[in-house]
Amino acid sequence: MAPDPHHRRPPDTDPGALRSYGRRHGKPLRANRQALVDDLLPRLRVDPSAHAPGTLDPRALFDARPRRVWLEIGFGGGEHLAAQAAAHPDVGLIGCEPFMNGVAALLARVDEGGLTANLRLLDDDARRLLAALAPASLDRVFILFPDPWPKTRHHKRRLINPATLDALARVLADGAELRFASDHKAYMSWALERLTAHPAFAWTARRAADWRARPADGMATRYEEKALARGETCTYLTFRRRPRGG
Ligand SMILES: C[S@@+](CC[C@H](N)C(=O)[O-])C[C@H]1O[C@@H](n2cnc3c(N)ncnc32)[C@H](O)[C@@H]1O
Secondary structure, eight states: OOOOTTSSOOTTSOTTOOOOOSOSOOSOOOHHHHHHHHHTHHHHBOOGGGSOTTOBOGGGGSTTOOSEEEEEEOOTTSHHHHHHHHHOTTEEEEEEOOOHHHHHHHHHHHHHHTOTTSEEEESSOHHHHHHHBOTTOEEEEEEESOOOOOSGGGGGGOSOSHHHHHHHHHHEEEEEEEEEEESOHHHHHHHHHHHHHSTTEEEOOOSTHHHHSOOTTOOOOHHHHHHHHTTOOOEEEEEEEOOTTO
């Protein structure tokens, strides 16, 4: 078998970066899903390698040139991303997900919901997109129920790490939101520790209800629903990008 080029690290990123996701492929896609991958995906796909690092204006990916652009990293089956795109037709939504069965599930939602105008996607590691984006070009980033990589020897694969936080700090506009959620207590502590230590991010929570409940304008993800159905507690963190030079 040919070596998987994604095994060690995503291209266009820090050479030290390790893969932060599990599988790229699951069960073979049904014919209608494969047709969406073949026909619809190329129309919506963002190609980070077509842009010099740090130059991609994400608003230019949309005909309507939306005032705001939001990114979801690791959208899974795309429930949340599609719901956000439907609820906010004036916002440009970009989703990144290397798991092709998830990408195909999102494409089915986009097709059914007629969401092609304000949704774009990268079927690969989000860190490739972060590297291509222009500074201060995103208004919100969602990282919802990321892979917790629970074994100690795998912690280095966690998406929340200094390099990703620096990349997010660069691409988020002043005052932009980073929304993180997890049902994994150890990963939550890990993320909270690193986010509060980072000079670019300010935690917005004022009271316990702020991290115990999904933001009022938030929408459920599949992993969240499964965790809640198991009786587990989910925690929600919202950070604001501090003003530069402020
Ligand atoms: C545990 S799943 C959660 C999916 C979804 N957010 C939900 O809550 O239902 C985490 C997802 O993040 C994706 N992922 C992991 N690392 C990623 C990366 N560097 N860029 C984009 N997606 C990534 C994985 O492929 C996986 O589908």
